[in-house]
Amino acid sequence: MASLYGSNASLSNQKHPSSDRDERKKAQASEEELFYASCRAAYLTVFKSSLDSITSREQLCLVLQHAGRNPTNKILSKYWTARTRELHFDDFCIILKKEKAATKTELLKAFKKIDLESKGYIFHDTLSGILAGKGEKMSPDEVRTVLQLTDVNSNGRLDYNKFCDRFLEVCDQCTKTASDRMESDNKAKRQQFGSQTDKSPERSQSPLSKPRASRSDLDTTPKKAESKSPRISSARSSKATVSTVVNMVAADTKTSKLAEPTNLQDWNFALSKGCFFLEENGDVTSHHYKMHVPQKTSVFIKIKPYNLSKKEGKPSPWMSVDTALYILKERDGLADPQLVAFTEQRYKEIFTWKGELGPGVYYLIPFTTGCRLKKKRKPSTKDAPLVYRDRKEDLVLTPEFRSTLSDMFDVIDLDGNGFLNLEEYNFFELRTSGEKCDEDAWEVCKENFEMSKSELTRQGFMDLNLMEANDREGDPSDLWVTLQTMGYSKALEMTEACPFVIEAYAEKCKPTFKAVSLESSNKQLHKAVCRSVMQKGDAKTVDSYEDVIIYTYKSDARISSVIENKSDSKVIVQINNEQSKNCMSSRSLNVFAVEVPAKATMISQHVMPMNERQDWMYSCVQSIVG
Known part of the structure; x- marks a missing residue:
């Protein structure tokens, strides 16, 4: 009977594969929408609008706490560095995706490393020493606060099972309070899009084998789907919706040549x-x-x-x-x-x-x-060795580090002449330390490191880094700061540059x-990108919102979308990419929103194929929700 049941179940799955996929997509979309709504709820507890920026480490900590997180100093330092000036709402969403809320299993695992005999409790003296002396050190007042929680402490012992329950309860309460507050605010409530699933306008899906896309491929009219049952999507059913579908062919099928002038x-x-x-x-x-x-x-x-x-x-x-x-x-x-x-x-x-x-x-x-x-998700790998001591106990750069420094030299040698002048070296210094090397310091470099016509040689650059390691008696910490700011991972691979x-x-x-x-991307670049999309792309006016225009630009490599808001008040546009195929968005989300201030233009997203060797389809529904 079990075998027959399994066979029937398998047959059923074969008969209705598309239905199962639709259900999975709906579940995934619903999860993303709930996540996005919780992000907005937490953000609006601290700020008046998601157009406001996080401008301090303290604000970042507060808004993370309202999202049910318990950020450590290490986590805060990861996202708020010495060069950070502000973080935006999209940045906050990305941080929450990376920094998951702690689970009870994870918390218990940490406590059981202390309670080796699995008694279920930890003595206050032991706990106080750990909290105040190791890892994320707590102040005496913070330690005292933990030990005064009467429902988890008794007879000089902490019941860490109860403590975990209490901790998670407080985190959940923070999230619920944020949602309740947004729900009670009528204005904010209108911004809480994506919290329910409604029917979207039905639209056809063109086969991926369609020939090269042209301007006529930008479908401006929703079409009736082939299926009799309507497709369910998270986009709200609204007249204020624009649907855009562009079919693109794989890069490998194109035979274009580099169009250089003949002479x-x-x-x-x-x-x-x-x-x-x-x-x-x-x-x-x-x-x-x-x-x-x-x-x-x-x-x-x-x-x-x-x-x-x-x-x-x-x-x-x-x-x-x-x-x-x-x-x-x-x-x-x-x-x-x-x-x-x-x-x-x-x-x-x-x-x-x-x-x-x-x-x-x-x-x-x-x-x-x-x-x-x-x-990139940083792999759990050990730091690559940067230096070692030879038989004479002299400090030496490892071959791997020398190779990396040589590559780095090629990157900062902007004119490609094989040497570093003061201007080129200062771009490197600004990137890695935030300060320039003045003329006097450059003269010192000339006296101590190999130069050619007042320019630093490759060997001189190597020796400069070796001197830095010697100054720290072999401690590579500062060298790692340099490597990481230049985009290198702990495995000496350039992954973030x-x-x-x-x-x-x-x-x-x-x-x-x-x-x-x-x-970083400045106002000039933002304006230039917007202007290029508006000049070269196709424009669609949103129904019932004549002052809101969606521009879509298509090239062989990417599709870019810009929203122009000519009205006297801001608009919130929900973007839904659920039906796209083989696509990745610069926003890293399938469903998200863009707030466009009055009389302003905003880049909605850039989209590229995940696999350029395959055809891809851009299918985007943009809906005004507030």
């Missing part, structure tokens, strides 16, 4: 390297440049990831990170530069632009969507450009 070898050439660095809050920092063009000329510009791999046939892991370059023209007397163009054409990992530029100064601002440059190279060619004159700053 490019005769053009004047300039080059600079740079790097995208991923910050703790998810922001991306990169070098920014200024380019001077003496006269009107045809220009060809390329940007691509920079391959540091020493192994033939094995590309560096960041080579799949998308890159782009925005070209802005400096305008006399105006603070806001004009968007001229961006590298829209693609050949493999290279992105290019070809056109004509007049004489003047231009800003070159690198950009990546962030879809493929994300925080993407070096790139920019090449500029001009037909009639010599273009000159150099790095002028190292900064």
